[in-house]
Amino acid sequence: MSTAVLIDGKAYAEAIRARLAISVGELHDYHHIVPGLAVVLVGQDPASRIYVRNKHKQAEEAGIRSLVHTLPAEVSEDELSTLIEGLNGDREIHGILVQLPLPPHIDTQWIIDCIDPAKDVDGFHPFNVGHLFTRGTGLIPCTPLGCLKLLRRQHPDMSGLRATMIGRSNIVGKPMAQLLVQENCTVTIAHSKTRDLARECRQADIVVAAVGRAEMVRGDWIKPGATVIDVGINRISLEDGKSRLVGDVCFDEAVAVAGAITPVPGGVGPMTVAMLLHNTVLACCRQTHVEPCLHAVGKRMSSGTRCFACNAHERSSC
Ligand code: GUN
Numbered sequence: 001m002s003t004a005v006l007i008d009g010k011a012y013a014e015a016i017r018a019r020l021a022i023s024v025g026e027l028h029d030y031h032h033i034v035p036g037l038a039v040v041l042v043g044q045d046p047a048s049r050i051y052v053r054n055k056h057k058q059a060e061e062a063g064i065r066s067l068v069h070t071l072p073a074e075v076s077e078d079e080l081s082t083l084i085e086g087l088n089g090d091r092e093i094h095g096i097l098v099q100l101p102l103p104p105h106i107d108t109q110w111i112i113d114c115i116d117p118a119k120d121v122d123g124f125h126p127f128n129v130g131h132l133f134t135r136g137t138g139l140i141p142c143t144p145l146g147c148l149k150l151l152r153r154q155h156p157d158m159s160g161l162r163a164t165m166i167g168r169s170n171i172v173g174k175p176m177a178q179l180l181v182q183e184n185c186t187v188t189i190a191h192s193k194t195r196d197l198a199r200e201c202r203q204a205d206i207v208v209a210a211v212g213r214a215e216m217v218r219g220d221w222i223k224p225g226a227t228v229i230d231v232g233i234n235r236i237s238l239e240d241g242k243s244r245l246v247g248d249v250c251f252d253e254a255v256a257v258a259g260a261i262t263p264v265p266g267g268v269g270p271m272t273v274a275m276l277l278h279n280t281v282l283a284c285c286r287q288t289h290v291e292p293c294l295h296a297v298g299k300r301m302s303s304g305t306r307c308f309a310c311n312a313h314e315r316s317s318c
Contacts, residue, residue: 004228004258007150013270016149017062020277024063027281027290035284036065037095037121037276038087042080042106043073048099055097058273064280065092073103080106081114088116094284095121097276100171118287121279124170132178139279144176146271147208147229148183154227154260155206159184164200166190166217166248167210172231176208197221209248219253228254228261231268 027033037059041052052068059066069083080098087096096119102108112120117127123141131138155161163185167173173189180187190200192211201207201221209217210231222228232248247264255261262268285291 002256004255005154005260006255007154007227007229007260007262007267009146009150009262009267009269009271010265012150012153013146013274016271016274017058017277020274020281021062023281027284028063031288031290033284033288033290034063034065034092035095035280036067036090036093037097037280038067038069038090038093040069040071040080040083040087040096040098042071042075042099043103045101048101052099055273055276059277059280062277064277067093075106077106077110080111084111084114088114088119093119094287095119095276095280097122119283121276121283123175123279129170129175132175135182139283140179140275141171141175142275142279143172143210143231143268143272144179145275145278146268147172147176147231148179149275150229150262150268150271151183151206151227158206161185161205162188162203163206163208164188164190164204165208165210166197166201167208167212167231169210172208172210176210180206180208207249211248213248214246215248215250217249217254219250219257222254222257224257225259226257228258229268230262230264233264233269 024035027035039052039055041048056066056068071080084096087093096115098111100108102111112124113126115125117125120128120139123132123139128138132140151158163180165173165177165180165187168189168191177187177189185206188200190197194200198221201217202223204223204226206227207222208229208231212232212234214234214236228249230247230249234246235243236246237243245265251261251263
């Protein structure tokens, strides 16, 4: 029985964060700019608190100034939007993230719409959603972007591959499907009303699972040799009273069939945070009209920008 290659998101995310820390240092040393990230947490949801703590810690470790605004669950929409308006106008804040889910009395989309699209490091604002669909230069949601980076290492050319996205959320499913279309995959979006989910998976060279149901995707749903990206993080209780984190894919079954698979934990999760930091530095560079140059991100300088490592204008490299 063959065993799939393990896609090590933890190690890849660490490498990305180390590279970002160098870029942040250069931004500071050459331009006296410190990227600033504001994270807004409403209420006491235990999972959200852990996610926010993690984002804050990793941002600080990369040299990003991170400020967490914790608000009570009863906060009004007006109070929340007033906070966001203040952050929109704060020149030291380049990225704003409102941790979801929000309490039911708050209109989540209305709050997202309040965020300045240039600072929307989650990529959830309709401006950035639109840019994603038109291949513009908006900010791309962190989890799908992290999945894409993992997939590209496995499949440098995804043209013509069949991909099945399980889940149609605004946070993962819809943007991920669009990114796969841009990679020239033939994409199926499956969801809770899909008639034969197993069959939709079995035809796929790439399966991305983001449904939030522990171990729902079974081993016999996977085409032999397929690449499986598991976005789910579910805590399940064990008989001995302890608990364990599992994904949306039954790992022990799928690993024997797939060609490559992400573990949970240690797969997509760390990539999401790394992409948040990436988006924050990107948003900062755009707002301050400074651009990482060839040696930092492997691309040419565009007209009217300065390299943040050497301060050169419109150079092809430095
Ligand atoms: N809750 C779960 N995932 C996310 C995410 O990517 N961004 C925000 N803001 N909230 C989330």
